[in-house]
Amino acid sequence: MTPFQPFELEAYQSRWERTVEMNLADSSVQCLSTHEWLDDDEQQAVLHTGLFYPEVNGTHALRERIAALYPGATPAHVLVTVGAAQANSMICQLLLEPGDEVVVLSPGYRQVWGLAKTAGCTVREIALDPDDAWRADLDDLDTLITHRTRLVAIVNPNNPTGSILTEAEMARIVAASARVGAWLHADEVYAGTEHGSAGETPTFFGRYDRVLCTNALSKAYGLAGLRLGWIVAQPDVIEALWRRHEYAVIAAAAPSMTMAEFALKPAKRAMLFARQKALTTNGWQLLRDWIAQQEGRFSVQPSHATAIGFVRSHLAVDSLTLADRIRAEASVLVAPGSLLGAEHHLRVTVGYPTDKVRKALERIGDVARKLSRD
Ligand SMILES: Cc1ncc(COP(=O)(O)O)c(C=O)c1O
Incomplete structure (x- = not known):
């Protein structure tokens, strides 16, 4: 029998995601609570589901x-x-x-x-x-x-x-x-x-x-x-x-x-997509602004979909070391690119409220600045 290949990305996330203040390692946007997107009749229908x-x-x-x-x-x-x-x-x-x-x-x-x-x-x-x-x-x-x-x-x-x-x-x-x-x-x-x-x-x-x-x-x-x-x-x-x-x-x-x-339902689907896209658009703008301030420590290729920033690191450390430092020193979780098949990248998801994204990116920037001086 061939040896079991763990799902390294998901293992990294499930091991660490509850230990940090801010998790940007996932690949969704800020998810909804049940009461936020169902009207009263729909909520009743959920409560009456057999x-x-x-x-x-x-x-x-x-x-x-x-x-x-x-x-x-x-x-x-x-x-x-x-x-x-x-x-x-x-x-x-x-x-x-x-x-x-x-x-x-x-x-x-x-x-x-x-x-x-x-x-x-x-x-x-x-x-x-x-x-x-x-x-x-x-x-x-x-x-x-x-x-x-x-x-x-x-x-x-x-x-x-x-x-x-x-x-x-x-x-x-x-x-x-x-x-x-x-x-x-x-x-x-x-x-x-x-x-x-x-x-x-x-x-x-x-x-x-x-x-x-x-x-x-x-x-x-x-x-x-x-x-x-x-x-x-x-x-x-x-x-x-x-x-x-x-x-x-x-x-x-x-x-x-x-x-x-x-x-x-078509109207609900359109509403959910519009909400997700608004979070994605805002998050990407914050990410681009942040990259512009990083003095070349990070860059990103044009992206056409998702709230995921696949950010290239130009620091002299591998992606796992960098993600671990960010987790330990900034209490922010990002996913190392090596677990997705691309070294020297971080997966940083930005489809969250502005305050959270700004704060998390600032902290990542602080760790990177420190690392570039080490
Ligand atoms: C490409 C892709 N497929 C599947 C999944 C898993 O999706 P789900 O949460 O619906 O199980 C993910 C989650 O990150 C994904 O990125």
């Missing part, structure tokens, strides 16, 4: 709302999961066997990367260019995706870089996967977090029959604590995943599904 086991694959009403977001999907194309985390994990469990090859973007959220290693697969990486706004280097696609490739796993928009694939890049990835019959997993949890007036990132669903798309209420909706996600794929694939879902969790939580039905 607590027997809910529909195991997700309530029909919720699967209808999810299916409506994907061209050509029906409720039979949908499985409701406990966050995107469970969705991604079950896809790996279903598809991967020792000896398979898996292709991922790097840097990236290393869930599929780690699960594939634990499953005994070889992981190959499509590099995102640190000097060109983290554009995907697709020149080697045909040598990376071969007949040995079982799964191509894309996160779009990307965590941590905030880059978004163009239509042409999406088409190239689909074509390369289809050429060898590889499964294509698109984790789309950051769709809806685009900056400025850019529209919502299009889904991979419907571009190829071997596509599995995952998403959740955790990022664009600011509702991570509901632990509510989903998979959209062809009905026979959903059936196979549903059989694994029964082993893993039986079903997502009933009150979370009630709330998810509300979150996906």
Whole structure:
């Protein structure tokens, strides 16, 4: 058996996030409390949700709302999961066997990367260019995706870089996967977090029959604590995943599904996205202003989505040492880039109230100034 590959990023966060005054290591925005986004009738509906086991694959009403977001999907194309985390994990469990090859973007959220290693697969990486706004280097696609490739796993928009694939890049990835019959997993949890007036990132669903798309209420909706996600794929694939879902969790939580039905109503969804985008826009402005004051100790590439700043450090220490110093000396948690596949970077999420972001960034700046004098 291959050794277990811990999920190092999540392990770092769960070990330290409750020990600091300010946590900027997560990748959501400031999440909501239940009373803040539900009207009185909706709150009553949540209170009256029955607590027997809910529909195991997700309530029909919720699967209808999810299916409506994907061209050509029906409720039979949908499985409701406990966050995107469970969705991604079950896809790996279903598809991967020792000896398979898996292709991922790097840097990236290393869930599929780690699960594939634990499953005994070889992981190959499509590099995102640190000097060109983290554009995907697709020149080697045909040598990376071969007949040995079982799964191509894309996160779009990307965590941590905030880059978004163009239509042409999406088409190239689909074509390369289809050429060898590889499964294509698109984790789309950051769709809806685009900056400025850019529209919502299009889904991979419907571009190829071997596509599995995952998403959740955790990022664009600011509702991570509901632990509510989903998979959209062809009905026979959903059936196979549903059989694994029964082993893993039986079903997502009933009150979370009630709330998810509300979150996906078009007007409510628009309201949640607008709130998240306002936090993201404000946070990014604070981050850019702060970087400008750092006398070259930090820089950042242009980003097109997410409230995540993937900040390059020009200090002479590695990212884990730097993050540890910031945690210990400033009581601020940021994520070391090495745990996302890019040394000398920090993942600093800024979709929080102004006071918190300003204060946390100031403290990071103080630690960096001290370090540059050491
Ligand atoms: C790309 C990506 N996928 C999945 C997840 C997990 O999402 P959830 O909280 O919905 O389980 C995260 C969380 O950071 C993520 O960044």
